Amino acid sequence: MYLLEIVGGKTFLMELRKGWKGFAIFTLVVVLIAGGMTQLYPVVQEAMEPDELEGAEFVSLEMVEEGIYLRWVTVPEAVEYVVIEDSHPYMVTSHEVERTIQNHTMVVHTEGERYFAVIYVTHEGEFPLGMVSTEETKDPLEVLMETPFYRMFTAGRSDLTFDEMEGFLSVELYSWWILLVGVYLSYLSVKSITDDYEDKRMDIVFSTPLSRERYIVEKFSALGAVVLVMMVLSGIFVMLAARTVSDGGGTNLLVALVISWPMFLVIIAVSMFLAVLTGSSRKAVGLSFAFIMLNYGFFMAGHMVDSLSMVHPFTICHYWDYNSVLLDGVVYPWHLFLLTAISVIILLLTIKVFQDRDLPA
């Protein structure tokens, strides 16, 4: 009943009315980014397939006791073959190891990953024939995951793969969703209060029989409703976009986004609290951005550096476990309850501070 009163409240409706253009543009941008990112899946998936070295079918490599035995197809017009070597497939720091008229050679065996390219020389010039490596070609995602920097985008899951849409979206969309939505949301939440201060509307608003509690609760609810709509729309768009480019696109994509709602309620509550506490857009926006960045930073760092692994349970991101929905199909209700409870506690604190404060003239 109270909830219905709030949702039908005059301040709730006014908040939507005065801010609808901003909310609509914000929602559109978020939905388009979410849907657009999903549409990139085929391109990225293709890029993540293990690459064959160029011309690998013309050159072969065999590790033998004497060293590395290279052999290549004979090119009739070739007058000479040049073999160059590097530790990297791009060959930008390569050096020549052999110049021969034969179609094979033996090079000295050394430690580490080595790449060889064979170039054939004719009277017209030099032409690449093919490449070969001492290592098997790796899945690029696997290579990325070996670096601590990229590992943090997996939120601690080592079973992620780009072979499935869920794995791709986990890394490329859900892992920075809090930044995409949270930063602008915190700005809107702060401004919903401080604009009334700074545009000198407080006296007019509170010349009516509106309680300070209702003012805060209705503003919070309006922003919460906007975010809920945004999450549902984004989830639907992601799901539909996934279905157009892959066999995937289950409801878990939608559910994983919708359950981020309680996390954003915490962000709204914190931002409004800071707005009431400081009474200044500049200070409150700065502090709420810092709150989001610190949460995100600690959450990420906790997955990147083992010594920081104890910090991520103290971040709100930790309790939006999108990977358990995407990869395991499991939702942890107590996570949602915890985030909702935190937002309610901060909201009550905001009301208390607001009730005890003088309203600026």
Add this chain to the structure above:
Amino acid sequence: MKEPVMDIRGLTKYYGDVVGIEGLDLKVYPGEIMGFLGPNGAGKTTTIRVCLDLLQKSEGEVKIFGLDSHEDSLEIRRRTGYLPGDFGMYNDLRVKTILKYLLSQNGISDTKKMEELAHRFELDLNRKYGELSKGNRQKAGIVQAFMADQDLIILDEPTSGLDPLMQKKFYEFLREERDKGKTVFMSSHILAEVEEVCDRVAIIRSGHLQVVEDIHSLKEKMGKKLVVEFENRVDTGMFEMEGVNDISIQGRMVTMIVTSNLDEVIKTVSRQNIINISLETFSLEHLFLTYYSRGGSE
């Protein structure tokens, strides 16, 4: 004696170590227009904002309609119209939308009075607030204060930004509202305005109330300024009597302030040959300046 609509007792507000108002006692009775006079920073707006629970009081008690200003602030605001001294509205919204929103907070959906007031004060309700001039914004504020037809109206510098014609119109409207039984508590630093429309005036200085008085009685108390030009030089000692103050002489011209005993003074003056004489009633402006120049000790 009627019960006061506003009953302020020992009201004190400190901003940290700074005194906003201190020990303020004031009563506003039903059906009167009370002027609240003071220079900038005297504490007028602070008093009003504490009464409406926009500021927390440090000490004292404010009862409006017999209700506590803090505990019962919602009920008080339901029955009180308020025009702030410095206010804004939603720049991107039409005035009509904003006023309907504010009206709806009072549980009123009928916009008839709002439209009547807008017509009377020549305010275009269909324009966006951000497009309005300073004067038109003030008119929007005035309409806002009166549109819910409440019993008590609190106005903080209501004519700021209005042109003289509109000011006249507003004074006329205020008197009409008073005649309908409304109570108006109005702060101002425009003395002529207070003199023209108010029944009583309270003067505040540096957060302390100096005087609360019916305007006519106040003027009587302040006395009259008598200036006499005699044919010959006179001895001012003859005017030293009860009710005569501030006697000064310049050549054959004598000036004095007469607060009582006027009959005796005139008789004394008439014993001399007079060239010119004038007896002036003090304007509120003089009264106001007197209170400030004398530190309100009168």
